[in-house]
Amino acid sequence: MTKYIVEPPQDLPLSPKVKALRKAHEDAKAKLSAYRQENAAYATRNVTREFEAKTRYEVPALAQAERDLQEQEVAAVAAGKELPDRDAVLRPILAKVDEYKRTVPALTTLVEKAQQEYSEALKSELVTMGLKEAQKAAKARQEWESLYQAAMDARRTLERHAGLFAWCVTSGDYDVTPLEGASAGNQVEHWELAEDGRLTTEAAIALGYEGVSVIDGLIVMPEPVVDEEAETEAEFWRTYKPQHFIAGRSGTDGNAVGRFDNWTH
Structure with a gap:
């Protein structure tokens, strides 16, 4: 059996208490999602490539700060100036990374707690x-x-x-x-x-x-x-007049013929 009850159908009439706890759970999830999105640069990521044997992790904001610091160091050396304070540059970034590592688990726990309360309240009203x-x-x-x-x-x-x-x-x-x-x-x-x-x-x-x-x-x-087409053919045969050809009157000229329509005896 699952730890939490599944989301109920929309048509199920929930009590005001259960609705309030569901909103609290949804708000907690939204808060966690928003924090992760806004502070994604301070999250530790696995950046290992396929051909690498050893796993490598990287924090995007810290990696960018390191690159920026290196550029500042090169510029300082080229100008004959003192190197920038490394701790001063990286300290704010490291503080945000540490904050992210602590805040995300705390928000996740808040989500789980809200979900547990919502689930238990919902289960308590199933019979009713x-x-x-x-x-x-x-x-x-x-x-x-x-x-x-x-x-x-x-x-x-x-x-x-x-x-x-x-x-x-x-x-x-x-x-x-x-x-x-x-x-x-x-x-x-x-x-x-x-x-x-x-x-x-x-x-x-x-x-x-x-x-x-x-x-x-x-x-x-x-x-x-x-x-x-059939009507046309029927009309043709209904009005058809046969034509008969006979020898010419001389009876001797094979090429002379006469045509009589409606020939009768």
Whole structure:
């Protein structure tokens, strides 16, 4: 089991005490994060390279101060002046490094303490909150059951009227919707009427009325699909006039022919 309880869901109503302790924990974490970020130059880092056998550590601010001091020493020597006071240059940096080493553990301990207090307070209220949520769930279940029953009643009413419609539209051939008893269900949830009160084409297809003999006036019948190419070909053959070629009147000139439209005996 973990040392601290995990963060609760956002919807869980926490007491003012627990909320205050959670804020204290969040503030402590933010303080630690801000301090580390602002004073990152005084943190000791592992700067060992892959090819190095010995581990090396470095404090960025101290390393930079050493480089700056070396430049000052070179400049002093070149000018024939006294070397700068090493302790005076490095003392403030070393003080900040020491402060960082002491402050980060202290802030980390503060975070852990705040987390522990928050976690313990939260755990102490789990039973109380859990019983409240159980009651809310029970109430929600009763409401769901009531709504579900109402929905089922409404569906049965829908199925009954859809069946009466089926009897009318099929002149008594059907007394239930065409898909009643099918494995996919009767699909009455697709019921939809056009503005004029007739069953829409899409709903009729979903309900299984395709291939069923129905009367006019109750279902929006789809417009016939026109095959323009087929219509053009049919019109051609409907108005087609055969052409016949016969020998010329002389009966001797093989190259002379006459053309008669609508030739008849």
